[in-house]
Amino acid sequence: MNALGVVSRRLCAGVAGRVSGWSAHSLRPFAGITVSQIDEEVAKLLELKAQLGGDEGKHQFTLKTAKGTRDYNPKQMAIREKVFNTIIGCFKRHGAETIDTPVFELKETLTGKYGEDSKLIYDLKDQGGELLSLRYDLTVPFARYLAMNKISNIKRYHIAKVYRRDNPAMTRGRYREFYQCVNDRRILDGMFAVCGVPDDKFRTICSTVDKLDKMSWEDVRSEMVKEKGLSEEAADQIGQYVSMQGGKDLAERLLQDAKMSQSKQACAGLTDMKLLFSYLELFQVTDKVVFDLSLARGLDYYTGVIYEAILTQNGPAPEAGEKGEEGVSVGSVAGGGRYDGLVGMFDPKGRKVPCVGVSIGIERVFSILEQKAEASAEKVRTTETQVMVASAQKNLLEERLKLTAELWNAGIKAEVMYKKNPKLLSQLQHCEDSGIPLVAILGEQELKDGVVKLRDVHSREEADVLRAELVEEIKKRIADV
Amino acid sequence: MNALGVVSRRLCAGVAGRVSGWSAHSLRPFAGITVSQIDEEVAKLLELKAQLGGDEGKHQFTLKTAKGTRDYNPKQMAIREKVFNTIIGCFKRHGAETIDTPVFELKETLTGKYGEDSKLIYDLKDQGGELLSLRYDLTVPFARYLAMNKISNIKRYHIAKVYRRDNPAMTRGRYREFYQCVNDRRILDGMFAVCGVPDDKFRTICSTVDKLDKMSWEDVRSEMVKEKGLSEEAADQIGQYVSMQGGKDLAERLLQDAKMSQSKQACAGLTDMKLLFSYLELFQVTDKVVFDLSLARGLDYYTGVIYEAILTQNGPAPEAGEKGEEGVSVGSVAGGGRYDGLVGMFDPKGRKVPCVGVSIGIERVFSILEQKAEASAEKVRTTETQVMVASAQKNLLEERLKLTAELWNAGIKAEVMYKKNPKLLSQLQHCEDSGIPLVAILGEQELKDGVVKLRDVHSREEADVLRAELVEEIKKRIADV
Structure with a gap:
C-alpha cells in the first residue's frame, strides 16, 4: 500500500x-x-x-496522577455513567454487540498503522518476554480481533480507554449542537492528483489540508508551497476545491467537473457520496451533514468515506470560515471513516474485510456535561440510596442494622450510619446532602408498636408504617417519585 | 512499619x-x-x-493477544455485563459511590506497597518524562486518591482491570456455593509472637502459612523448619493454632487461651473478631462465615481483619482438610481486609485514614458463569434488538430503511439487513439465530394498505398492524414478554 x-x-x-x-x-x-x-x-x-x-535524589514524593491523566470523583462518575448510558442505548437501539480487548497489544500489532502519530504510542518496558504497547485506539485492536477470529460480519461497539503520549488541550466552552462533516479519502486523493500534487506528497499535503480548521487558507497555502515544496499552481487549484461545502448537489456537480471527472478515484468517491446522501435523506438527517472537501482526517488507515462530528456553540452548521456568535465550531467530538485495508494487514493471506466506524471522544462530551452540571443548580446524585435507616435515640445500632439488612434483602437500596449514636439531625442532613428521598426512623416506641416512622425528606411529612408493610410502602413511594 | x-x-x-x-x-x-x-x-x-x-528483520507477524490477556467476544461480554450488573446492583443497594483512576500511576506511587509481588508490576518504558507503571490493584490507587483529595469518609466501588505479570492458572470446575474465611493480621502476628517466631520472620512464615490451602500441614511445616529456619517447637505450636476454625465461640476461647492471651495484639484482634461476629449475627450470615486461623493473605498492607470468599463445589463450608465430593474448595473469588496504614503512606503529614475493603476476582466468577452458559441449552443474546424490519419482495431497501428510522426515533431497538434484496428466509433465520422476538414485514400490498405485517418469531403468528399504531403495538408486545 x-x-x-x-x-x-x-x-x-x-x-x-x-x-x-x-x-x-x-x-x-x-x-x-x-x-x-x-x-x-x-x-x-x-x-x-x-x-x-x-530523579537524582529528588526523593520528595509527588502526590499526583500521571501527566495527562485524571481521576474521576463520584460526581464526575455519575455524569460519565449518564453519558455512557445514552451512547450505549443508541448502540443497542441499532442492534450492536460489544466486545473487549486487552489494554495492551503486541508492539508489532500497532506498528505501521498510525503514520506520524506512532511516536505518541506508550510502550511497556521490556521486562523480558513480549514487547508490548498500550492501545492507541480501538480500531487497530478491532481489526486484529477480526483477523484473528476470521470474522467478516459484525456490528460492534467498544467502550474503553486509549492511550496517547500527547498534551491534549481540553477546549472549554458551552456547546449546544453538533453537525457532521463528510468527505472521502478517494475524493481527496483524486483531487490531489488532478491538481498536480506528486504521488509521494499526497500524505504530507493531506496533513496540511487537515489544519484548515485551525489555520487560514493563506497560512495553509504557504505551508504547502514553502515547507512542502508544492507548486503555487497546484496549491491554488487545491484552494478552489477545499473551500467547497454542500450536499448531494455538490457531489453531482463535481462528477461533472472538468478536472475532477478525470480521476477515476475521485469519481468512485463522489458516486458513493451521492449514495450516502440518498440514505441520509431517508434517515432525515441531511440538515446535520455537510460534504466538506477540506476534511482530511489524520490517520493513515482510511480508504473511503471519512467524517467528523463537530460541536457548534449555537445553532446550525457554520458557513465556511464563519466564526461569529452563531454556529462557532468548538471542536470535534467524534470522527471516523471506512478502513477496508486494515484487517487484511493482519490476515496471513491478506484477505480484506471492509470496515467502517466511528470513534466518540467521550472525554470532550463529558467535559461539556460536567460544566453544564456545575453551572446548574440541580444536584448530581452519586448514590441511588432510597432510604436511610435512622434513629432519634441512643443504643439502637443493632436495631438499625437489623432493619437495614431486612431492606437490603428485599432489594431496597438502604444506608445506615456506622456511628453508635449519631444525632438525628446529622442523619437527616446526610439525606439532604446526598439526595436520599426517604428516612425510616426507629425509636423505642416504634419498636414496641411494631411500626417504623417513614419520613419524606423533601416534604418533611412523617407517617407510622407497620413494620410488615414497610417494604411495600417504600417501593410504592419510590415508584411515585 | x-x-x-x-x-x-x-x-x-x-x-x-x-x-x-x-x-x-x-x-x-x-x-x-x-x-x-x-x-x-x-x-x-x-x-x-x-x-x-x-527488531533486525525479524518481521514475521504473530496474530495474537499479549500473553496472559484475552479478548471478550459478544457472547462473553453479554455474560460479563450480567455479572457486572449483579455486583454493581449490590454495591448500589448498599449506598456506594464509584470512582475511577488512570490505568497507570507514577511508579513511585506503587513502590513499596506489595512486598514480594512488586516484581509482577508492569512498568512502562522510559520514553522521557515520568516513570509510570500499570496499576497492580485498585487499593493503592484508591489510597493515593484519598490522600490526594484529603478524603477520610467514602464508601466507594471501582470496577476496572488491574495488571500483573503472572501466569494465572484458571481453575476450572463447576461451583455452586461460596463461603468466607476470616482472620485478623493482629491475631496472626500475635500468634507468631507467642509461638516464638522471631520478629523478622513474621512475614516469611506468614507467606508459608498462606500455602495451607494448597499444601498439607506436613509440607508447610517442613518449609518453615528447613527452608525458613524456624525451630521445630515454634512450628508445632503454630500447627496447633492454624488447624482451628470456628465462630464467635472460638474467638472467646482464644481470648482465654493461656498463650494467646499473652499477646496484646492477638487480644485486640480477637476482641474485634467477636464484635464482627455479633454484626454477622444481626445480618444473619454466620452460616456463611468461618473464623479460620490459617488464613494469611499475601499483601503487605493489611493491618487488621482479613478475609477471603471461597467457592465450594457443593453445599456448605468444608471441614478443615476435607476434600470430598461435598464442599470441595475450588478457589478464592474475593478477598480483602483492613488497611489502616496505607493512606498515611501518601499523606505528607502521615495522617492515617482507616480503610477496609474487598476485591472481587471477576474473571473467575465470569469463567464459572461462562461454563454454565456453555453447558446450558439456553441461548445467550448478544444484542437487545426487539424487531427486525424485513421484506419478502425486491426493491424495498428504501422502505425498509425508512421504517427502521421511524422505529429508532421512537426508541425501539430495531435492525435491518444491509443487503439490497435479502431473502425473507435469511432475514427470519437471523432473528432465530440472534433471538430477535419480532419481525416487521413490508410488502407492496402492505405499503398500499398502510399496514405492516408483525410476526412473532417464536409462535410464527402474523398480524397486520396499522402503520400509525405499529410503535405502540411493538411496545405492548415487548412489555408482555
Whole structure:
C-alpha cells in the first residue's frame, strides 16, 4: 500500500529531524551498533538510573496522577455513567454487540498503522518476554480481533480507554449542537492528483489540508508551497476545491467537473457520496451533514468515506470560515471513516474485510456535561440510596442494622450510619446532602408498636408504617417519585 | 512499619542482583553520569534503534493477544455485563459511590506497597518524562486518591482491570456455593509472637502459612523448619493454632487461651473478631462465615481483619482438610481486609485514614458463569434488538430503511439487513439465530394498505398492524414478554 510506504518514510523524517540535534561527539561511540547492542546499552543505563535513585535524589514524593491523566470523583462518575448510558442505548437501539480487548497489544500489532502519530504510542518496558504497547485506539485492536477470529460480519461497539503520549488541550466552552462533516479519502486523493500534487506528497499535503480548521487558507497555502515544496499552481487549484461545502448537489456537480471527472478515484468517491446522501435523506438527517472537501482526517488507515462530528456553540452548521456568535465550531467530538485495508494487514493471506466506524471522544462530551452540571443548580446524585435507616435515640445500632439488612434483602437500596449514636439531625442532613428521598426512623416506641416512622425528606411529612408493610410502602413511594 | 521495611529491602535485593551481572567494561564509560545525562543517552540510543528498524528483520507477524490477556467476544461480554450488573446492583443497594483512576500511576506511587509481588508490576518504558507503571490493584490507587483529595469518609466501588505479570492458572470446575474465611493480621502476628517466631520472620512464615490451602500441614511445616529456619517447637505450636476454625465461640476461647492471651495484639484482634461476629449475627450470615486461623493473605498492607470468599463445589463450608465430593474448595473469588496504614503512606503529614475493603476476582466468577452458559441449552443474546424490519419482495431497501428510522426515533431497538434484496428466509433465520422476538414485514400490498405485517418469531403468528399504531403495538408486545 502506497499510503503506508509514505508513512514509514515520514516517520523516519521525523526521527531524522531529532537526530540532527545530536552532537557529533555523542553519536560517534554508536557507529556500527546493532539493535540488540542498543537494547543492552539502554538496559544498563536504565539500571544505573535506578541505582542513582531515579530523579537524582529528588526523593520528595509527588502526590499526583500521571501527566495527562485524571481521576474521576463520584460526581464526575455519575455524569460519565449518564453519558455512557445514552451512547450505549443508541448502540443497542441499532442492534450492536460489544466486545473487549486487552489494554495492551503486541508492539508489532500497532506498528505501521498510525503514520506520524506512532511516536505518541506508550510502550511497556521490556521486562523480558513480549514487547508490548498500550492501545492507541480501538480500531487497530478491532481489526486484529477480526483477523484473528476470521470474522467478516459484525456490528460492534467498544467502550474503553486509549492511550496517547500527547498534551491534549481540553477546549472549554458551552456547546449546544453538533453537525457532521463528510468527505472521502478517494475524493481527496483524486483531487490531489488532478491538481498536480506528486504521488509521494499526497500524505504530507493531506496533513496540511487537515489544519484548515485551525489555520487560514493563506497560512495553509504557504505551508504547502514553502515547507512542502508544492507548486503555487497546484496549491491554488487545491484552494478552489477545499473551500467547497454542500450536499448531494455538490457531489453531482463535481462528477461533472472538468478536472475532477478525470480521476477515476475521485469519481468512485463522489458516486458513493451521492449514495450516502440518498440514505441520509431517508434517515432525515441531511440538515446535520455537510460534504466538506477540506476534511482530511489524520490517520493513515482510511480508504473511503471519512467524517467528523463537530460541536457548534449555537445553532446550525457554520458557513465556511464563519466564526461569529452563531454556529462557532468548538471542536470535534467524534470522527471516523471506512478502513477496508486494515484487517487484511493482519490476515496471513491478506484477505480484506471492509470496515467502517466511528470513534466518540467521550472525554470532550463529558467535559461539556460536567460544566453544564456545575453551572446548574440541580444536584448530581452519586448514590441511588432510597432510604436511610435512622434513629432519634441512643443504643439502637443493632436495631438499625437489623432493619437495614431486612431492606437490603428485599432489594431496597438502604444506608445506615456506622456511628453508635449519631444525632438525628446529622442523619437527616446526610439525606439532604446526598439526595436520599426517604428516612425510616426507629425509636423505642416504634419498636414496641411494631411500626417504623417513614419520613419524606423533601416534604418533611412523617407517617407510622407497620413494620410488615414497610417494604411495600417504600417501593410504592419510590415508584411515585 | 516493620512489614514495609522488609518489603523495600527485598525490592532492593532484586535490583542488586541484576546489577552484579554487568561487566566492568560496560560500566566504565558511565562513571560520574547524572540521571539527566542518562535520559539523554537513552533517548539517543532509542532513536538510533528506531532508525535501524526495530527488531533486525525479524518481521514475521504473530496474530495474537499479549500473553496472559484475552479478548471478550459478544457472547462473553453479554455474560460479563450480567455479572457486572449483579455486583454493581449490590454495591448500589448498599449506598456506594464509584470512582475511577488512570490505568497507570507514577511508579513511585506503587513502590513499596506489595512486598514480594512488586516484581509482577508492569512498568512502562522510559520514553522521557515520568516513570509510570500499570496499576497492580485498585487499593493503592484508591489510597493515593484519598490522600490526594484529603478524603477520610467514602464508601466507594471501582470496577476496572488491574495488571500483573503472572501466569494465572484458571481453575476450572463447576461451583455452586461460596463461603468466607476470616482472620485478623493482629491475631496472626500475635500468634507468631507467642509461638516464638522471631520478629523478622513474621512475614516469611506468614507467606508459608498462606500455602495451607494448597499444601498439607506436613509440607508447610517442613518449609518453615528447613527452608525458613524456624525451630521445630515454634512450628508445632503454630500447627496447633492454624488447624482451628470456628465462630464467635472460638474467638472467646482464644481470648482465654493461656498463650494467646499473652499477646496484646492477638487480644485486640480477637476482641474485634467477636464484635464482627455479633454484626454477622444481626445480618444473619454466620452460616456463611468461618473464623479460620490459617488464613494469611499475601499483601503487605493489611493491618487488621482479613478475609477471603471461597467457592465450594457443593453445599456448605468444608471441614478443615476435607476434600470430598461435598464442599470441595475450588478457589478464592474475593478477598480483602483492613488497611489502616496505607493512606498515611501518601499523606505528607502521615495522617492515617482507616480503610477496609474487598476485591472481587471477576474473571473467575465470569469463567464459572461462562461454563454454565456453555453447558446450558439456553441461548445467550448478544444484542437487545426487539424487531427486525424485513421484506419478502425486491426493491424495498428504501422502505425498509425508512421504517427502521421511524422505529429508532421512537426508541425501539430495531435492525435491518444491509443487503439490497435479502431473502425473507435469511432475514427470519437471523432473528432465530440472534433471538430477535419480532419481525416487521413490508410488502407492496402492505405499503398500499398502510399496514405492516408483525410476526412473532417464536409462535410464527402474523398480524397486520396499522402503520400509525405499529410503535405502540411493538411496545405492548415487548412489555408482555
